[in-house]
Protein backbone atom coordinates (compact mmCIF):
# COMPACT_ATOMS: atom_id res chain seq x y z
CA UNK A 1 0.00 0.00 0.00
CA UNK A 2 1.28 3.51 -0.87
CA UNK A 3 2.33 5.68 2.06
CA UNK A 4 0.43 8.88 2.70
CA UNK A 5 3.37 11.10 3.73
CA UNK A 6 1.25 14.22 4.08
CA UNK A 7 1.49 15.29 7.73
CA UNK A 8 4.94 14.46 9.07
CA UNK A 9 5.69 14.77 12.77
CA UNK A 10 9.41 15.45 13.22
CA UNK A 11 10.41 15.02 16.84
CA UNK A 12 13.25 17.25 18.00
CA UNK A 13 13.29 19.25 14.83
CA UNK A 14 15.13 22.14 16.48
CA UNK A 15 18.26 20.03 16.95
CA UNK A 16 21.10 19.53 14.50
CA UNK A 17 19.94 16.68 12.25
CA UNK A 18 16.20 17.26 12.72
CA UNK A 19 16.38 20.89 11.62
CA UNK A 20 18.43 19.90 8.61
CA UNK A 21 15.84 17.25 7.74
CA UNK A 22 13.07 19.86 7.80
CA UNK A 23 15.13 22.27 5.67
CA UNK A 24 16.03 19.56 3.17
CA UNK A 25 12.40 18.42 2.87
CA UNK A 26 10.80 21.84 2.50
CA UNK A 27 13.45 23.68 0.49
CA UNK A 28 15.14 21.08 -1.64
CA UNK A 29 12.71 18.26 -2.15
CA UNK A 30 10.25 18.81 -5.02
CA UNK A 31 8.77 15.38 -4.31
CA UNK A 32 7.41 16.46 -0.92
CA UNK A 33 4.36 18.72 -0.84
CA UNK A 34 3.00 17.96 2.65
CA UNK A 35 3.26 19.63 6.06
CA UNK A 36 5.89 19.26 8.76
CA UNK A 37 5.10 19.53 12.44
CA UNK A 38 8.15 20.05 14.61
CA UNK A 39 7.84 18.92 18.24
CA UNK A 40 10.78 20.02 20.38
CA UNK A 41 11.35 20.64 24.08
CA UNK A 42 14.10 23.18 23.34
CA UNK A 43 16.69 21.69 25.69
CA UNK A 44 20.25 23.05 25.70
CA UNK A 45 20.79 21.47 22.25
CA UNK A 46 17.57 22.74 20.72
CA UNK A 47 17.39 26.22 19.30
CA UNK A 48 14.68 27.92 17.29
CA UNK A 49 17.39 29.80 15.43
CA UNK A 50 18.09 26.46 13.71
CA UNK A 51 14.71 26.73 11.98
CA UNK A 52 14.28 30.52 11.78
CA UNK A 53 14.52 30.56 7.95
CA UNK A 54 11.99 27.72 7.74
CA UNK A 55 9.52 29.48 10.03
CA UNK A 56 9.74 32.64 7.88
CA UNK A 57 9.31 30.91 4.56
CA UNK A 58 6.94 28.03 5.37
CA UNK A 59 5.23 29.01 8.62
CA UNK A 60 3.43 32.19 7.52
CA UNK A 61 -0.11 33.01 6.42
CA UNK A 62 0.52 32.62 2.69
CA UNK A 63 2.41 29.34 3.07
CA UNK A 64 1.50 27.09 6.00
CA UNK A 65 3.51 23.95 5.62
CA UNK A 66 5.59 24.20 8.78
CA UNK A 67 4.33 24.24 12.39
CA UNK A 68 6.28 24.35 15.63
CA UNK A 69 4.94 22.74 18.81
CA UNK A 70 6.81 23.23 22.05
CA UNK A 71 6.69 20.11 24.19
CA UNK A 72 8.33 17.02 25.62
CA UNK A 73 7.99 13.71 23.82
CA UNK A 74 7.46 12.04 27.22
CA UNK A 75 4.26 14.07 27.68
CA UNK A 76 1.58 11.69 26.47
CA UNK A 77 -1.24 14.20 26.47
CA UNK A 78 0.75 16.62 24.34
CA UNK A 79 1.79 13.94 21.87
CA UNK A 80 -1.77 12.62 21.55
CA UNK A 81 -3.11 16.12 20.97
CA UNK A 82 -0.60 16.65 18.15
CA UNK A 83 -1.59 13.42 16.42
CA UNK A 84 -5.23 14.57 16.52
CA UNK A 85 -4.68 18.24 15.68
CA UNK A 86 -2.59 17.57 12.56
CA UNK A 87 -3.86 14.12 11.62
CA UNK A 88 -0.30 12.79 11.65
CA UNK A 89 0.43 9.98 9.18
CA UNK A 90 4.23 9.79 9.44
CA UNK A 91 6.63 10.13 12.36
CA UNK A 92 10.33 10.80 11.86
CA UNK A 93 11.78 10.35 15.30
CA UNK A 94 15.16 11.95 15.91
CA UNK A 95 15.56 10.65 19.48
CA UNK A 96 17.50 13.24 21.38
CA UNK A 97 20.07 13.41 24.20
CA UNK A 98 22.91 12.54 21.90
CA UNK A 99 26.23 13.38 23.54
CA UNK A 100 28.23 10.43 24.92
CA UNK A 101 30.22 12.51 27.45
CA UNK A 102 27.03 13.87 28.98
CA UNK A 103 25.53 10.38 29.18
CA UNK A 104 28.50 9.32 31.31
CA UNK A 105 27.87 12.16 33.77
CA UNK A 106 24.06 12.46 33.63
CA UNK A 107 22.57 9.18 32.32
CA UNK A 108 19.08 9.69 33.72
CA UNK A 109 17.90 12.22 31.14
CA UNK A 110 19.08 9.83 28.41
CA UNK A 111 16.92 7.03 29.73
CA UNK A 112 13.96 9.31 30.20
CA UNK A 113 14.02 10.99 26.78
CA UNK A 114 15.47 8.25 24.62
CA UNK A 115 13.67 5.25 26.11
CA UNK A 116 10.47 6.58 27.72
CA UNK A 117 10.06 9.28 25.07
CA UNK A 118 10.31 6.72 22.27
CA UNK A 119 7.88 4.46 24.09
CA UNK A 120 5.36 7.31 24.44
CA UNK A 121 5.54 8.14 20.74
CA UNK A 122 5.23 4.52 19.63
CA UNK A 123 2.29 3.93 21.90
CA UNK A 124 0.48 7.09 20.80
CA UNK A 125 1.08 6.19 17.13
CA UNK A 126 -0.33 2.72 17.72
CA UNK A 127 -3.47 4.07 19.41
CA UNK A 128 -4.10 6.84 16.89
CA UNK A 129 -3.38 4.83 13.75
CA UNK A 130 -5.18 1.68 14.88
CA UNK A 131 -4.28 -0.80 12.13
CA UNK A 132 -3.72 1.63 9.25
CA UNK A 133 -1.15 0.47 6.72
CA UNK A 134 -0.54 3.73 4.85
CA UNK A 135 1.34 5.25 7.82
CA UNK A 136 4.97 5.03 8.99
CA UNK A 137 7.05 5.42 12.13
CA UNK A 138 10.69 5.96 11.17
CA UNK A 139 13.12 5.68 14.07
CA UNK A 140 16.54 7.33 13.76
CA UNK A 141 19.40 5.59 15.51
CA UNK A 142 23.15 5.40 15.61
CA UNK A 143 25.91 2.93 14.71
CA UNK A 144 27.07 3.19 18.34
CA UNK A 145 24.52 0.53 19.33
CA UNK A 146 26.76 -2.05 17.62
CA UNK A 147 29.64 -1.39 20.02
CA UNK A 148 33.25 -1.06 18.96
CA UNK A 149 35.43 -2.51 16.19
CA UNK A 150 39.15 -3.19 16.05
CA UNK A 151 41.11 -2.53 12.85
CA UNK A 152 39.06 -4.91 10.69
CA UNK A 153 35.43 -5.41 9.85
CA UNK A 154 32.29 -3.33 9.46
CA UNK A 155 28.92 -3.06 11.16
CA UNK A 156 26.18 -4.64 9.04
CA UNK A 157 22.45 -4.74 9.72
CA UNK A 158 22.89 -8.19 11.27
CA UNK A 159 25.71 -7.27 13.66
CA UNK A 160 24.60 -8.04 17.22
CA UNK A 161 23.93 -5.04 19.44
CA UNK A 162 26.66 -4.40 22.02
CA UNK A 163 26.18 -0.86 23.39
CA UNK A 164 28.96 0.32 25.71
CA UNK A 165 27.97 3.83 26.84
CA UNK A 166 24.79 4.95 28.62
CA UNK A 167 23.98 6.89 25.43
CA UNK A 168 24.24 3.88 23.13
CA UNK A 169 22.49 1.65 25.67
CA UNK A 170 19.53 4.05 25.73
CA UNK A 171 19.46 4.16 21.92
CA UNK A 172 19.68 0.36 21.71
CA UNK A 173 16.69 0.07 24.05
CA UNK A 174 14.66 2.48 21.96
CA UNK A 175 15.56 0.61 18.76
CA UNK A 176 14.43 -2.70 20.25
CA UNK A 177 11.22 -1.09 21.46
CA UNK A 178 10.46 0.25 17.98
CA UNK A 179 11.02 -3.20 16.46
CA UNK A 180 8.93 -4.78 19.24
CA UNK A 181 5.99 -2.53 18.29
CA UNK A 182 6.33 -3.75 14.72
CA UNK A 183 6.55 -7.45 15.68
CA UNK A 184 3.92 -7.41 18.41
CA UNK A 185 1.43 -4.83 17.20
CA UNK A 186 2.14 -4.65 13.48
CA UNK A 187 3.01 -0.92 13.71
CA UNK A 188 4.63 0.04 10.38
CA UNK A 189 8.19 0.77 11.55
CA UNK A 190 11.49 1.38 9.75
CA UNK A 191 14.81 2.06 11.45
CA UNK A 192 18.16 3.52 10.44
CA UNK A 193 21.56 3.39 12.13
CA UNK A 194 23.84 6.18 11.02
CA UNK A 195 27.51 6.99 11.53
CA UNK A 196 28.87 10.33 12.85
CA UNK A 197 27.21 13.36 11.22
CA UNK A 198 28.82 16.74 10.64
CA UNK A 199 27.67 20.01 9.05
CA UNK A 200 26.10 23.38 9.85
CA UNK A 201 24.07 23.97 13.04
CA UNK A 202 25.74 21.14 15.02
CA UNK A 203 25.89 21.96 18.71
CA UNK A 204 29.53 22.84 19.56
CA UNK A 205 30.07 20.08 22.09
CA UNK A 206 30.72 17.55 19.32
CA UNK A 207 34.22 17.04 17.93
CA UNK A 208 34.16 19.00 14.64
CA UNK A 209 32.36 22.23 15.69
CA UNK A 210 34.09 22.23 19.09
CA UNK A 211 37.52 22.10 17.44
CA UNK A 212 36.70 24.77 14.84
CA UNK A 213 35.45 27.22 17.46
CA UNK A 214 38.31 26.54 19.87
CA UNK A 215 40.75 27.28 17.06
CA UNK A 216 39.00 30.54 16.26
CA UNK A 217 39.20 31.55 19.93
CA UNK A 218 42.78 30.37 20.58
CA UNK A 219 41.61 27.73 23.07
CA UNK A 220 43.20 24.30 23.63
CA UNK A 221 42.19 21.47 21.29
CA UNK A 222 41.56 18.51 23.63
CA UNK A 223 42.22 15.12 22.03
CA UNK A 224 41.00 12.15 24.06
CA UNK A 225 43.46 9.30 24.70
CA UNK A 226 45.97 8.67 21.92
CA UNK A 227 43.82 10.36 19.26
CA UNK A 228 43.69 7.19 17.18
CA UNK A 229 40.03 6.36 17.66
CA UNK A 230 38.29 6.15 14.32
CA UNK A 231 34.93 7.54 13.26
CA UNK A 232 33.13 7.30 9.91
CA UNK A 233 31.93 10.82 8.97
CA UNK A 234 28.85 11.67 6.91
CA UNK A 235 27.57 15.10 5.84
CA UNK A 236 24.20 15.73 7.48
CA UNK A 237 22.34 16.37 4.21
CA UNK A 238 23.44 12.99 2.90
CA UNK A 239 22.09 11.39 6.06
CA UNK A 240 18.75 13.05 5.48
CA UNK A 241 18.42 12.08 1.83
CA UNK A 242 18.99 8.50 3.00
CA UNK A 243 16.20 8.94 5.56
CA UNK A 244 13.90 10.30 2.83
CA UNK A 245 14.65 7.24 0.66
CA UNK A 246 13.76 4.91 3.53
CA UNK A 247 10.56 6.76 4.36
CA UNK A 248 9.44 6.42 0.76
CA UNK A 249 10.66 3.01 -0.25
CA UNK A 250 12.15 1.24 2.76
CA UNK A 251 10.59 -2.10 3.63
CA UNK A 252 8.48 -2.20 6.79
CA UNK A 253 10.19 -3.92 9.70
CA UNK A 254 13.65 -3.43 8.17
CA UNK A 255 16.68 -1.56 9.46
CA UNK A 256 19.15 0.26 7.17
CA UNK A 257 22.72 1.26 7.95
CA UNK A 258 23.77 4.71 6.70
CA UNK A 259 27.46 5.59 6.54
CA UNK A 260 29.93 7.85 4.82
CA UNK A 261 32.50 5.14 3.89
CA UNK A 262 34.82 7.80 5.21
CA UNK A 263 36.96 6.67 8.16
CA UNK A 264 39.34 9.04 9.92
CA UNK A 265 41.51 8.82 13.01
CA UNK A 266 40.59 11.77 15.27
CA UNK A 267 44.09 13.23 15.23
CA UNK A 268 44.39 13.03 11.43
CA UNK A 269 41.03 14.69 11.05
CA UNK A 270 42.03 17.42 13.49
CA UNK A 271 45.18 18.16 11.49
CA UNK A 272 43.10 18.39 8.33
CA UNK A 273 40.67 20.75 10.06
CA UNK A 274 43.54 22.93 11.21
CA UNK A 275 44.70 23.34 7.60
CA UNK A 276 41.20 24.29 6.45
CA UNK A 277 40.61 26.75 9.32
CA UNK A 278 44.03 28.33 8.70
CA UNK A 279 43.29 28.69 5.00
CA UNK A 280 39.81 30.18 5.52
CA UNK A 281 40.60 32.46 8.47
CA UNK A 282 44.20 33.52 7.86
CA UNK A 283 45.30 32.10 11.24
CA UNK A 284 48.70 30.45 11.38
CA UNK A 285 48.49 26.62 11.06
CA UNK A 286 51.59 25.98 13.20
CA UNK A 287 50.21 28.12 16.01
CA UNK A 288 46.92 26.25 15.79
CA UNK A 289 48.77 22.92 15.98
CA UNK A 290 50.42 24.10 19.20
CA UNK A 291 46.96 24.22 20.76
CA UNK A 292 46.57 20.43 20.52
CA UNK A 293 46.62 18.78 23.94
CA UNK A 294 46.21 15.08 24.65
CA UNK A 295 43.84 14.63 27.61
CA UNK A 296 42.50 11.82 29.74
CA UNK A 297 40.51 9.35 27.65
CA UNK A 298 36.74 9.02 27.70
CA UNK A 299 35.78 5.99 29.86
CA UNK A 300 34.76 3.07 27.64
CA UNK A 301 35.82 5.04 24.55
CA UNK A 302 34.81 2.97 21.50
CA UNK A 303 37.87 2.45 19.31
CA UNK A 304 36.45 2.32 15.83
CA UNK A 305 33.10 2.70 14.08
CA UNK A 306 32.74 1.69 10.43
CA UNK A 307 29.53 1.08 8.56
CA UNK A 308 28.76 -1.28 5.73
CA UNK A 309 25.93 0.55 3.95
CA UNK A 310 25.62 -1.73 0.94
CA UNK A 311 22.01 -2.62 1.80
CA UNK A 312 20.66 0.93 1.39
CA UNK A 313 22.81 1.42 -1.71
CA UNK A 314 21.63 -1.75 -3.42
CA UNK A 315 18.03 -1.77 -2.27
CA UNK A 316 17.17 1.93 -2.39
CA UNK A 317 19.85 3.31 -4.72
CA UNK A 318 21.08 5.85 -2.13
CA UNK A 319 24.57 7.35 -2.50
CA UNK A 320 26.30 10.06 -0.52
CA UNK A 321 26.76 13.14 -2.69
CA UNK A 322 29.02 15.47 -0.69
CA UNK A 323 32.76 14.75 -0.58
CA UNK A 324 34.51 15.10 2.77
CA UNK A 325 36.65 17.94 1.41
CA UNK A 326 33.61 19.94 0.29
CA UNK A 327 31.59 19.15 3.39
CA UNK A 328 34.38 20.18 5.75
CA UNK A 329 35.07 23.38 3.82
CA UNK A 330 31.38 24.31 3.91
CA UNK A 331 31.16 23.52 7.63
CA UNK A 332 34.24 25.55 8.56
CA UNK A 333 33.01 28.54 6.55
CA UNK A 334 29.60 28.34 8.20
CA UNK A 335 31.03 28.39 11.74
CA UNK A 336 33.36 31.25 10.91
CA UNK A 337 30.54 33.31 9.39
CA UNK A 338 27.72 32.56 11.83
CA UNK A 339 29.06 34.06 15.03
CA UNK A 340 25.54 35.20 16.04
CA UNK A 341 24.32 31.64 16.03
CA UNK A 342 27.38 30.51 18.01
CA UNK A 343 26.74 33.16 20.67
CA UNK A 344 23.06 32.30 20.86
CA UNK A 345 23.62 28.61 21.61
CA UNK A 346 26.32 29.17 24.18
CA UNK A 347 24.56 29.70 27.47
CA UNK A 348 26.63 30.20 30.60
CA UNK A 349 25.62 26.69 31.64
CA UNK A 350 27.04 25.33 28.40
CA UNK A 351 30.31 27.24 28.78
CA UNK A 352 30.70 26.00 32.37
CA UNK A 353 30.04 22.43 31.28
CA UNK A 354 32.58 22.33 28.46
CA UNK A 355 35.15 24.09 30.61
CA UNK A 356 34.69 21.51 33.39
CA UNK A 357 34.74 18.60 31.00
CA UNK A 358 38.09 19.81 29.71
CA UNK A 359 39.59 20.67 33.12
CA UNK A 360 38.66 17.29 34.63
CA UNK A 361 40.44 15.53 31.83
CA UNK A 362 43.59 17.60 32.27
CA UNK A 363 43.77 17.26 36.07
CA UNK A 364 43.11 13.56 36.54
Ligand code: NAD
Nearest residue numbers: 012014015016017041042043045046072073094095096197
Ligand atom coordinates in the same frame (compact mmCIF):
# COMPACT_ATOMS: atom_id res chain seq x y z
P1 NAD B 1 20.88 17.20 18.99
O1 NAD B 1 21.43 16.90 20.35
O2 NAD B 1 21.50 18.23 18.13
O3 NAD B 1 19.34 17.63 19.11
C1 NAD B 1 18.50 17.14 20.07
C2 NAD B 1 17.15 17.86 19.99
O4 NAD B 1 16.19 17.14 20.79
C3 NAD B 1 17.17 19.26 20.52
O5 NAD B 1 16.46 20.10 19.63
C4 NAD B 1 16.42 19.16 21.86
O6 NAD B 1 15.75 20.35 22.23
C5 NAD B 1 15.43 18.06 21.57
N1 NAD B 1 14.96 17.33 22.76
C6 NAD B 1 15.73 16.82 23.76
N2 NAD B 1 14.94 16.19 24.67
C7 NAD B 1 13.67 16.31 24.20
C8 NAD B 1 12.40 15.84 24.67
N3 NAD B 1 12.30 15.13 25.80
N4 NAD B 1 11.28 16.12 23.95
C9 NAD B 1 11.37 16.84 22.80
N5 NAD B 1 12.54 17.29 22.30
C10 NAD B 1 13.67 17.02 22.99
O7 NAD B 1 20.79 15.77 18.30
P2 NAD B 1 21.30 15.33 16.86
O8 NAD B 1 22.78 15.25 16.83
O9 NAD B 1 20.59 16.12 15.84
O10 NAD B 1 20.77 13.83 16.83
C11 NAD B 1 19.46 13.51 16.38
C12 NAD B 1 19.30 12.00 16.31
O11 NAD B 1 20.25 11.42 15.43
C13 NAD B 1 19.51 11.27 17.64
O12 NAD B 1 18.60 10.19 17.65
C14 NAD B 1 20.88 10.69 17.56
O13 NAD B 1 20.96 9.52 18.35
C15 NAD B 1 20.94 10.35 16.08
N6 NAD B 1 22.29 10.29 15.52
C16 NAD B 1 23.13 11.36 15.66
C17 NAD B 1 24.40 11.29 15.11
C18 NAD B 1 25.34 12.48 15.19
O14 NAD B 1 26.48 12.34 14.74
N7 NAD B 1 24.93 13.62 15.70
C19 NAD B 1 24.80 10.14 14.44
C20 NAD B 1 23.91 9.07 14.31
C21 NAD B 1 22.65 9.16 14.86
Ligand code: TYD
Nearest residue numbers: 100196205206207208222223224229231266
Ligand atom coordinates in the same frame (compact mmCIF):
# COMPACT_ATOMS: atom_id res chain seq x y z
P1 TYD C 1 31.87 13.07 19.40
O1 TYD C 1 31.74 14.19 18.45
O2 TYD C 1 31.53 13.31 20.84
O3 TYD C 1 31.00 11.87 18.79
P2 TYD C 1 30.89 10.31 19.25
O4 TYD C 1 31.50 10.15 20.58
O5 TYD C 1 29.42 10.11 19.30
O6 TYD C 1 31.57 9.53 18.20
O7 TYD C 1 33.37 12.53 19.35
C1 TYD C 1 33.97 12.08 18.15
C2 TYD C 1 35.34 11.51 18.49
O8 TYD C 1 36.17 12.57 18.96
C3 TYD C 1 35.29 10.49 19.63
O9 TYD C 1 36.28 9.48 19.37
C4 TYD C 1 35.71 11.29 20.85
C5 TYD C 1 36.66 12.31 20.29
N1 TYD C 1 36.68 13.63 20.98
C6 TYD C 1 37.91 14.20 21.35
O10 TYD C 1 38.99 13.62 21.13
N2 TYD C 1 37.91 15.43 21.96
C7 TYD C 1 36.74 16.10 22.22
O11 TYD C 1 36.81 17.22 22.82
C8 TYD C 1 35.50 15.52 21.84
C9 TYD C 1 34.20 16.20 22.10
C10 TYD C 1 35.52 14.26 21.20
